[in-house]
Amino acid sequence: MDKIGSDFYCSEEPLRRMWKGASCDTVLDENNDNFGGNASESDYESRFSTRHGFFESGRDDAKKILEILQQDGPGFDAKAALSEMQMRVSGFLVREVLVGILKNINYANRTRCAKLGYKFFVWSSQQETYRHTANSYHLIMKIFAECEEYKAMWRLVDEMIENGFPTTARTFNILICTCGEAGIARKVVERFIKSKTFNYRPFKNSYNAILHTLLVVNHYKLIEWVYQQMLAEGLVPDTLTYNILMCAKYRLGKLDQFHRLLDDMGRSGLSPDFHTYNILLHVLGKGDKPLAALNLLNHMKEEGLNPGVLHFTTLIDGLSRAGNLDACKYFFDQMIKNGCMPDVVCYTVIITGFIVAGELEKAQEMFDEMIAKGQLPNVFTYNSMIRGYCMAGKFEEACSILKEMEARGCNPNFVVYSTLVSHLRNAGRLSEARKIIKDMVNKGQYVHLLSKIHRFKRS
Numbered sequence: 001m002d003k004i005g006s007d008f009y010c011s012e013e014p015l016r017r018m019w020k021g022a023s024c025d026t027v028l029d030e031n032n033d034n035f036g037g038n039a040s041e042s043d044y045e046s047r048f049s050t051r052h053g054f055f056e057s058g059r060d061d062a063k064k065i066l067e068i069l070q071q072d073g074p075g076f077d078a079k080a081a082l083s084e085m086q087m088r089v090s091g092f093l094v095r096e097v098l099v100g101i102l103k104n105i106n107y108a109n110r111t112r113c114a115k116l117g118y119k120f121f122v123w124s125s126q127q128e129t130y131r132h133t134a135n136s137y138h139l140i141m142k143i144f145a146e147c148e149e150y151k152a153m154w155r156l157v158d159e160m161i162e163n164g165f166p167t168t169a170r171t172f173n174i175l176i177c178t179c180g181e182a183g184i185a186r187k188v189v190e191r192f193i194k195s196k197t198f199n200y201r202p203f204k205n206s207y208n209a210i211l212h213t214l215l216v217v218n219h220y221k222l223i224e225w226v227y228q229q230m231l232a233e234g235l236v237p238d239t240l241t242y243n244i245l246m247c248a249k250y251r252l253g254k255l256d257q258f259h260r261l262l263d264d265m266g267r268s269g270l271s272p273d274f275h276t277y278n279i280l281l282h283v284l285g286k287g288d289k290p291l292a293a294l295n296l297l298n299h300m301k302e303e304g305l306n307p308g309v310l311h312f313t314t315l316i317d318g319l320s321r322a323g324n325l326d327a328c329k330y331f332f333d334q335m336i337k338n339g340c341m342p343d344v345v346c347y348t349v350i351i352t353g354f355i356v357a358g359e360l361e362k363a364q365e366m367f368d369e370m371i372a373k374g375q376l377p378n379v380f381t382y383n384s385m386i387r388g389y390c391m392a393g394k395f396e397e398a399c400s401i402l403k404e405m406e407a408r409g410c411n412p413n414f415v416v417y418s419t420l421v422s423h424l425r426n427a428g429r430l431s432e433a434r435k436i437i438k439d440m441v442n443k444g445q446y447v448h449l450l451s452k453i454h455r456f457k458r459s
């Protein structure tokens with residue numbers, strides 16, 4: 001994916017948003033019946049209190065378990081210590097522990113994290129009140145993937161299938177992300193194509209599920225091969241298939257094939273959907289073709305498809321990358337006239353465009369407007385504003401923005417810290433840069449990433 005600088009927020013390719021969270025397994029499905037059905041207001045209050053207490057108790061127990069696991073080693077049997085606690089193991093508790101381990105993996109401790117994660121995974125499976133779910137398998141697989149324990153990860157896939165769990169798009173996503181070479185990735189795809197246990201819902205067929213995942217993880221070249229396998233099986237592509245293929249061709253810079261697919265789609269009797277139009281708006285925006293984009297938006301209305309915030313945001317993002325900020329502002333105003341109120345993503349996109357162009361005052365105006373309209377900035381919005389002030393040499397304002405975001409409960413990510421630190425260093429303000437790093441460390445945030453801040457030295 002092309003970016004306006006690696007640290008800048010950039011809106012996602014339209015199809016990346018169309019299936020948000022659909023492949024994730026629910027954690028609390030085993031207890032859903034306890035909180036459903038008809039009930040009085042007092043019943044709901046009681047149940048909410050019970051559920052809240054369940055979560056709080058689970059988080060406390062997870063912290064205790066993580067502390068015990070950290071002590072594991074010669075002279076200390078973590079499994080025995082866990083059993084002595086006699087706590088009730090639930091899906092929520094297992095998730096909290098495994099996520100806790102996953103969050104703390106770094107290069108130095110990855111072997112130990114893999115061992116501790118699997119030790120807890122085995123121990124929890126031996127408890128009478130609990131049985132693993134597909135979600136818990138996915139979490140321990142993710143831990144093995146992060147720790148580069150690939151053989152162990154594949155053994156878990158086999159175990160998962162043997163225990164009667166279907167492999168899902170989430171399983172496929174975890175596995176395909178570990179494949180650095182196209183040859184290995186193709187073998188993974190072949191396994192899922194042939195698998196009789198692959199649960200590909202909510203997609204109509206396994207090929208669309210695989211194609212979508214490959215798009216999400218940027219395996220564009222493999223998409224064409226999977227498509228050919230799909231045709232060889234006699235399956236007819238639908239609108240989703242064409243959308244994915246067009247995204248991949250565009251990303252590979254094959255615009256002639258992109259337009260050919262669009263023509264093929266029409267000849268097949270398939271009508272463009274919201275996502276097809278979104279892709280086209282993305283292409284027109286990046287190509288700096290505002291008039292063609294306007295005609296397409298009007299065509300959408302004629303077809304009974306009213307453009308939404310996502311469509312305008314996609315177009316504005318593309319036009320900002322092309323440097324046409326006048327067109328960005330025009331379509332931003334048109335969006336509001338059409339009754340679409342810009343959300344935080346849309347504001348962030350146009351603010352970032354102004355920052356890239358060195359238009360800090362206009363970015364500040366949009367920033368103030370979004371807050372006045374009740375849209376709270378997110379971490380990407382703040383990072384753009386911080387970068388803008390740094391680029392203008394206004395470091396006091398940049399530091400003030402950092403304090404403001406923290407005061408509003410928006411936690412800075414590592415990109416925010418590194419943006420501010422690198423600009424302060426480049427300006428020779430080393431003491432201020434060290435103070436930012438010190439504050440970050442004192443808060444216990446991103447300590448494992450300190451080496452990524454250039455020329456960092458412990459004082």
